[in-house]
Amino acid sequence: MTTNSLNSVPVIELTEVTREFQIGTHVVRALDGINMTIEQGEMVAIIGPSGSGKSTLMNTLGCLDQPSSGSFVLNGQDVSRLSDNQLAETRSHQLGFVFQSYNLLPRETALSNVELPLKYSGGYSGKDRRAAARKALDRVGLSERYDHRPMQMSGGEQQRVGIARALVKNPELILADEPTGNLDTKSSGEVIQMLRSLNEVDGKTIVVVTHDPEVAEAMKRVIAFRDGRIVEDRLMTNSESPITKLNVDSSASDEASE
Amino acid sequence: MNAALLLSTALSSIGANKLRAGLTLLGIVIGVSSVIAMMAVGRGAQVSVTSRISDLGTDLITVRPGTQALRFAFFGGGGNSDVLSLADALALKDEVFAPDVRLVAPENSFSGAAIFGSENTFVSGVGVTAEYLEARNLTIAMGRNISNADVQNTSNVVVLGSETSESLFAQRNPIGATIKISGREFTVVGVMESQEGTIFNPDGSVLIPITTAHYRMNNGKGLIDSISVSSINVLATSESTVDDARTDISTVLRLRHELGVDDEDDFLITTQQDTIETLEGTQGTFVILLGSIAGISLLVGGIGVMNIMLVSVTERTREIGIRRAVGAKRRDILFQFVAEAVLMTFGGGILGVLVGWTIAYFGNGASVDGDIIETVIETHIAFIALAVSVAVGLFFGIYPAVRAASLNPIEALRHE
Known part of the structure; x- marks a missing residue:
């Protein structure tokens, strides 16, 4: 299935993943047999109309939810049958999550918000935590905003605090759920640039769920969802080039490792 | 999350709504201080009765006619x-x-x-x-x-x-x-x-x-x-x-x-010690009664804590979701909320001991309708009241904390 086996294990490997919800008496299948592999260093947009299952996918990738059937291997570890505590550990150590509405703690400073994941992972002194949080805020260009509370910052800045929080433990994978959904065009552009830079400079694997075609175009691979299935999986040779359409079943990409 | 972090997190959450925390605390303060004051008054009465009987001389023995069966007619002077x-x-x-x-x-x-x-x-x-x-x-x-x-x-x-x-x-x-x-x-x-x-x-x-x-x-x-x-x-x-x-x-x-x-x-021999014991028994009941009344107000304070914690869990659903999403385990959330409840009741307990102690101290010798009130402050009562207030926090804090910890992180994040 993978032609680019030059890489180590894929970051994300979904095999026949389904997720069903019981609503009243009938069962809704939000994910319907998803097969998908995302290699290290890829930058992927997941698009689709609402109700297409992309949010459910994001929750699954973010280890907030688990598949009803099928397997989800994250960095070589099958996380589809982990206990609640193990899932929390996985969230803490393997990935960073960026939210549409930033989800910062309103009473805490930027620095304190970025420190939060470190508080739940143990092994950091207060000094270590602050140092790591400053480094992450510096990385997203908020060196001047350590002590600002969310309400004292613009939306773009708040989202960059959110990105710093996702970065602070230096995870392999960053998941972003509509990261520009609440932002104006200028701030959106900044956030996109930030995500690209994290991919290109820091080598992070990035998966973005979005409605926004501009965001999707800025990614290197686009996966389209509809009715719980992948209907399109295409690669961009680069973001300016014409879109290369791929077969739905061919989920691997050579370009991703470029 | 270690204990120090847990405490600082809980403290900052309590500090976020000072008026509410203060009012919740007040319930515990009233409960604990009334326990301390009531027990001091009760014990004071007990000690003063004992000392008055001892004034008669503890070497006094009273012999009355009558059999053991009539013993309880003692104060009525019954018997043959x-x-x-x-x-x-x-x-x-x-x-x-x-x-x-x-x-x-x-x-x-x-x-x-x-x-x-x-x-x-x-x-x-x-x-x-x-x-x-x-x-x-x-x-x-x-x-x-x-x-x-x-x-x-x-x-x-x-x-x-x-x-x-x-x-x-x-x-x-x-x-x-x-x-x-x-x-x-x-x-x-x-x-x-x-x-x-x-x-x-x-x-x-x-x-x-x-x-x-x-x-x-x-x-x-x-x-x-x-x-x-x-x-x-x-x-x-x-x-x-x-x-x-x-x-x-x-x-x-x-x-x-x-x-x-x-x-x-066919006679009854009563020593002063017997009389003291009988009266102390009666007074003991009185102390327990006072203590129970005060204990009820502590219980009511505890229910107040539970009420506020439940409201707090609902209000902070999104915060809980954020914490869970960045790696908090269920038990981290559980401990945080229990710690908040216990900190409030413990703080209220300490204030209550101080207030109760002050009341007992200044109430000693006060006169009510011509009767002099004596109070006896016992340190162990203060510690018991403090321990009970912590237990109240644990007991009434657990249920809201369990609710908080059992929230589904996805739904919690969606909560407005």
């Missing part, structure tokens, strides 16, 4: 009054059979109206011998005591309690005056010192010779030895010989009453 005679009382003063007995003071009783001129007052009268005052730890303020000659001669002499004297004579000197008690004339020979504040207050009584009481007031017959007495006050040689004296009395009386081995005593 024909069983103890003056001869029984005299027999207790025996260096061979009753070496531990120092003093014997039999008494009997009567009641009636005392009249002087146009003044009259109801008195409870006691027929006594010369030893009575010493046995009851009483003193003469003016004049003299009833003498043994008065007893021998069946004299119509009377010693007045201070209140009786006050009622009949006001500020005038009563010594030598003639008063009428139940129609018989008595010469006042003495007045007792007031014993206000003691538990068996003799101020409203009068003392006359035991013989006069028997033959004149109670219309008794018979020889002097057969005079029936309602009780015999006995002093042991010392406090440490009270139990020996009790055995002596029992032995002498059983012999005199010709009781067989299997027969029950």
Whole structure:
């Protein structure tokens, strides 16, 4: 299935993943047999109309939810049958999550918000935590905003605090759920640039769920969802080039490792 | 999340809504401080009753007629009054059979109206011998005591309690005056010192010779030895010989009453220690009652904590979702909310101890309707109240915390 086996294990490997919800008496299948592999260093947009299952996918990738059937291997570890505590550990150590509405703690400073994941992972002194949080805020260009509370910052800045929080433990994978959904065009552009830079400079694997075609175009691979299935999986040779359409079943990409 | 982080997180959450935390705390403060104050008042009453009884002398032993079955009629003075005679009382003063007995003071009783001129007052009268005052730890303020000659001669002499004297004579000197008690004339020979504040207050009584009481007031017959007495006050040689004296009395009386081995005593021997224990038992119930009332207010405070914690969990659903999404485990959330509840009740407990202590401290010696309130502060009560307030926090904090911890992170994140 993978032609680019030059890489180590894929970051994300979904095999026949389904997720069903019981609503009243009938069962809704939000994910319907998803097969998908995302290699290290890829930058992927997941698009689709609402109700297409992309949010459910994001929750699954973010280890907030688990598949009803099928397997989800994250960095070589099958996380589809982990206990609640193990899932929390996985969230803490393997990935960073960026939210549409930033989800910062309103009473805490930027620095304190970025420190939060470190508080739940143990092994950091207060000094270590602050140092790591400053480094992450510096990385997203908020060196001047350590002590600002969310309400004292613009939306773009708040989202960059959110990105710093996702970065602070230096995870392999960053998941972003509509990261520009609440932002104006200028701030959106900044956030996109930030995500690209994290991919290109820091080598992070990035998966973005979005409605926004501009965001999707800025990614290197686009996966389209509809009715719980992948209907399109295409690669961009680069973001300016014409879109290369791929077969739905061919989920691997050579370009991703470029 | 380690304990220090947990505490700082909980503290900052409490600090975020100071008014609410303060009001919640207030419930606990009131509960704990009322426990402390109530217990201090209760224990104070207990100690003061005990000390008043001890004022009578702990070497005092009282012997009354009657069987064990009538023991609880003690305060009513029940029993078969024909069983103890003056001869029984005299027999207790025996260096061979009753070496531990120092003093014997039999008494009997009567009641009636005392009249002087146009003044009259109801008195409870006691027929006594010369030893009575010493046995009851009483003193003469003016004049003299009833003498043994008065007893021998069946004299119509009377010693007045201070209140009786006050009622009949006001500020005038009563010594030598003639008063009428139940129609018989008595010469006042003495007045007792007031014993206000003691538990068996003799101020409203009068003392006359035991013989006069028997033959004149109670219309008794018979020889002097057969005079029936309602009780015999006995002093042991010392406090440490009270139990020996009790055995002596029992032995002498059983012999005199010709009781067989299997027969029950036909008299009751009560030491001051027995009285103290009985009263302390009663007072103990009183303390428990006060403590329970105060405890209920602590419980109500605890329910207040639970209420606020439940509201807080609902309000902070999104925060919980954020914490879970960045790696918090269920137990991290659980501990955070329990820590908040316990911190509030512990803080309230400490304040409550301080407030209760202050109330008890300044309340000591306060007078309510003429009664002096005494308070006794016990350190262990403070620690118990503090421990209970922490337990209240744990108990009432657990349920909201479990609710918080069991929230689904996805739904919690979606919560507006």
